Amino acid sequence: MKLTYKGDYALKAVLDLALHYGQEPVTSHDLAKRIDAPAKFFEQVLTELKKGGIIESRRGNEGGYLLSKSPSKITVGDIIRIIEGPIEPIACVKENYANCTDVNRCVFRNIWQKVYQATSDIIDHVTFEDLMAQVKGQQQIATYSI
């Protein structure tokens, strides 16, 4: 796994939309501003998230983007797979991979399999509901500590 700017923007955008879940759509412009991403580049990220089925859009005045399902049903892994592609360290980790002479005997494949498993165990079990809870908790602390 390696996180690019695109993935970083995408995660922040989805978290922002999660915090606005059930409310009015949020414009690309507002999102980009809040997460400090170049507006035009960020549009492309939103397009990919839409194609991936994570968000939907409303055009025209009062339009914008919103989550297409509950934050509890979206994981960090979902976003990463859509934006960054497969998370396997090497392609042979996947089942039915034919380009290797002897997949079953390769001592390194076991290692990459474990790394893949460990990584997805983490990112596929963190939902945006979890993240919202953390963010809200932090805001409380911040308020109290002033």
Added chain:
Amino acid sequence: MKLTYKGDYALKAVLDLALHYGQEPVTSHDLAKRIDAPAKFFEQVLTELKKGGIIESRRGNEGGYLLSKSPSKITVGDIIRIIEGPIEPIACVKENYANCTDVNRCVFRNIWQKVYQATSDIIDHVTFEDLMAQVKGQQQIATYSI
């Protein structure tokens, strides 16, 4: 973590050298042939492994490369860090990272920290002695099963 060809060649080369540990040096040419890597490109990989302190070289006739320490003292993580660089999914995972406005509050950083930890827990604990044992075990089975 993403494994490039360079990393793949490096791991295979070190395993091959581990299997020849205590014996005569192995030439770059022979290694490249056995692991099916382009000879000239592969030379660069060996240079990096040498700079990384994993292997040493003997020039001239009867020369070649050999491990600079016991296979039990070299891990997969050592090779990956030398060839592929840092294994953190994003730079902010490292300690004293200044380029972030609020590292302590970022809910995503926790996740990448965990991914980093899980990945290094795996690759830093597999030694080339372990891998040698696996390879030798497989050869036995292969012999018996004919």
Added chain:
DNA sequence: TGTATACTCTACTAAGTTAGTAGGAATAGT
């Protein structure tokens, strides 16, 4: 001392990825 053998060093390149930029077309609400 010569020579074959093997490592060493520097430079170049084609293809792909990353992180954008640019400009306009389509659509929806007032």
Added chain:
DNA sequence: ACTATTCCTACTAACTTAGTAGAGTATACA
């Protein structure tokens, strides 16, 4: 009709990956 917004296509500079090319340097051995 006007304005705000998403949608679509194309372009680009910088960087990385996976090599290639060719000359230079050290060593063992005859």
